[in-house]
Amino acid sequence: DDNFATIIKSVLNGRNIYANIKNAIKFLLSGNAAGIFSVLYASLMGLPAPFAAVHLLFINLVTDSLPALAISMEPSNPELIKDK
Numbered sequence: 001d002d003n004f005a006t007i008i009k010s011v012l013n014g015r016n017i018y019a020n021i022k023n024a025i026k027f028l029l030s031g032n033a034a035g036i037f038s039v040l041y042a043s044l045m046g047l048p049a050p051f052a053a054v055h056l057l058f059i060n061l062v063t064d065s066l067p068a069l070a071i072s073m074e075p076s077n078p079e080l081i082k083d084k
Contacts, residue, residue, distance in 0.1 A: 016076035024068045
């Protein structure tokens with residue numbers, strides 16, 4: 001395609017994808033930090049493990065997959081084209 005307008009759309013789409021990936025990673029890291037700290041606290045205090053492996057898998061399946069998909073599918077922000 002020889003149209004320069006498609007370059008602007010492509011840059012906007014790329015920046016939108018990058019912003020959505022950053023938001024999804026922030027969400028996943030903050031959500032999983034609570035699970036990591038609870039297991040770490042229990043192990044340091046000599047308490048039994050707060051979660052079994054199956055519990056952790058189910059928690060990650062429910063709390064990570066669907067909200068992360070929703071965050072990654074956010075519509076593009078037209079202000080992203082002004083970023084450098």
